[in-house]
Amino acid sequence: MTTTRPAAVAGMFYPDDPAELKRTVADLLAHARPGKPSPPPKALIVPHAGYIYSGPVAASAYAKLAALRGRIRRVVLLGPTHRVYVRGLALPEADRFATPLGDVALDREAMQALAGLPQVVTSAAAHQMEHSLEVQLPFLQQVLGDFKLLPLAVGEASAADVAEVLETLWGGDETLIVISSDLSHFLPDALARQVDRGTVNAILALNPHLNHEQACGATPVNGLLLAARRHGLHPVELDVRNSSQTAGDPERVVGYAAFAFQPEADADQPDADEQGETLLKLARNEIGTRLGQASAAPAEAPWLLKPGASFVSLTRQGELRGCIGTLEAHRPLGLDVRENAVAAAFRDPRFMPLSRAEYDDIRVEVSLLSPPEPLEVAGETDALAALRPNIDGVVFEYGLARSTFLPQVWEQLPEPAEFLAHLKRKAGLPTDFWAEQVRLSRYTVSKWKERAHEHS
Numbered sequence: 001m002t003t004t005r006p007a008a009v010a011g012m013f014y015p016d017d018p019a020e021l022k023r024t025v026a027d028l029l030a031h032a033r034p035g036k037p038s039p040p041p042k043a044l045i046v047p048h049a050g051y052i053y054s055g056p057v058a059a060s061a062y063a064k065l066a067a068l069r070g071r072i073r074r075v076v077l078l079g080p081t082h083r084v085y086v087r088g089l090a091l092p093e094a095d096r097f098a099t100p101l102g103d104v105a106l107d108r109e110a111m112q113a114l115a116g117l118p119q120v121v122t123s124a125a126a127h128q129m130e131h132s133l134e135v136q137l138p139f140l141q142q143v144l145g146d147f148k149l150l151p152l153a154v155g156e157a158s159a160a161d162v163a164e165v166l167e168t169l170w171g172g173d174e175t176l177i178v179i180s181s182d183l184s185h186f187l188p189d190a191l192a193r194q195v196d197r198g199t200v201n202a203i204l205a206l207n208p209h210l211n212h213e214q215a216c217g218a219t220p221v222n223g224l225l226l227a228a229r230r231h232g233l234h235p236v237e238l239d240v241r242n243s244s245q246t247a248g249d250p251e252r253v254v255g256y257a258a259f260a261f262q263p264e265a266d267a268d269q270p271d272a273d274e275q276g277e278t279l280l281k282l283a284r285n286e287i288g289t290r291l292g293q294a295s296a297a298p299a300e301a302p303w304l305l306k307p308g309a310s311f312v313s314l315t316r317q318g319e320l321r322g323c324i325g326t327l328e329a330h331r332p333l334g335l336d337v338r339e340n341a342v343a344a345a346f347r348d349p350r351f352m353p354l355s356r357a358e359y360d361d362i363r364v365e366v367s368l369l370s371p372p373e374p375l376e377v378a379g380e381t382d383a384l385a386a387l388r389p390n391i392d393g394v395v396f397e398y399g400l401a402r403s404t405f406l407p408q409v410w411e412q413l414p415e416p417a418e419f420l421a422h423l424k425r426k427a428g429l430p431t432d433f434w435a436e437q438v439r440l441s442r443y444t445v446s447k448w449k450e451r452a453h454e455h456s
Helices: 018-030 051-068 108-113 124-128 137-144 159-169 189-204 218-231 272-290 333-346 356-361 380-386 407-411 416-426
Strands: 043-046 074-080 089-091 096-099 102-105 120-122 148-154 175-180 185-187 233-242 253-263 309-316 319-325 362-369 373-375 393-398 401-405 439-443 445-449
Touching: 018 051, 018 137, 043 051, 043 218, 051 137, 051 233, 051 253, 074 137, 074 159, 074 218, 089 159, 096 137, 102 137, 102 148, 108 148, 108 159, 124 148, 148 159, 148 218, 159 175, 159 218, 175 218, 185 189, 189 233, 189 253, 218 233, 272 333, 272 362, 272 445, 309 333, 319 333, 319 362, 333 362, 356 362, 380 416, 393 416, 401 416, 407 416, 407 445
Parallel strands: 043 175, 074 148, 074 175, 089 120
Antiparallel strands: 043 253, 089 148, 096 102, 185 253, 233 253, 309 319, 309 362, 362 445, 373 439, 393 401, 393 439
16 A cells, blocks of 8 residues: 655745745746856755755755756755654655655665665654654655655664665665755854854765754765765855845854866866976965065966865975964865965974074975865774875874874875874874774875976
8 A cells, every 4th residue: 555744844934825826836946046067966965944044945956856857857955853762864764755745766776775874764754743854755756757756764873874874775876865954953143054054064075074063964064075975076055045035134144055066077177297296386485475485376277266185394404394284175275275374384382483594495285185184993903904105195193182093194204003103192092092082093294305406
């Protein structure tokens, strides 16, 4: 017997009259911020409040699907649970989801493909009153027409759990992934904008460490960010607002953002040699400017305006003379390299500030970091086995203690046990320290170093 999950929040979050709902969605799509032309998205992040509050922001993402009608045959929809506790990701027991615009059939075959994953459960209760998924359906129905749905209510799970589910369902061009999440909740407008901008920058940097104060759907968002890394997807910011900018009280707002994830466009990306040459010139020029030795700075190419994380290292006569960097992309790459160059030259606490007399003798090295990837390890033995000498940069975290070594450090500490011991010492902890709360992440680098006298 076919079972249908009825619309639970029609008439509250969106109109329950079919004609009015259709007009409302059409009007929101028609007035969506157009954005720049871009490739079709593989995934979206959209908000899930009442349409009067977040509808305009959500519409900016759904408007990107207009050309995909008839091509997208399945939508994988994930949103956080708000009313029922769930351990893992919950499938519904129903065969169809209903809205005032009609029923949407569930992809039972794809649901069966998840049966072997321990983090996937079935729960009718988790879906019965959940609005984070339901409010997306009228948009999808209007834009895509006929499609099958695979809805998952996400409860207590890890980003890796979510990413594994997404990997199982990834499919090809016929599959769209939609993550439903709002941003900060109930902050004053000015503070909310500040907090939400940090969250938006983290998403743009594919940083899968959001917490639930930043985004109520942090868990599925983090899972998508991990999957996006693996598949080479590039997030594009479409719209960011809060409820005070749509229909709410400025003293107590909720943040909303929409993103499209699409294949990286490489048209403005230089080759590795050109990229390295530009970054080295940026770093040296910024140091020289502070010493009255500046030469012409390279032009600020479009790729330098994208978020990036870098380290700048200085050596003099073969010895380290300064090294400062950024682990997570939170500002444009060009700015990050310039700021880290100045910090390495003048603010590394291990060295005196660089003098003008030393300027011609230093060699500059710039390392460009990939986004950190959490290492899921059961203990120190697992950690040592997981580390890849000469490949991995490693971040060690315990409470407020944090340290990192670039992959270059493997040249001095080639054994994983020695490498990790010194990393713990750098964090201010004993070399034999370990605790269950230790967190490890790893990253890779692309690095470029000036040849002797090439700057002169």
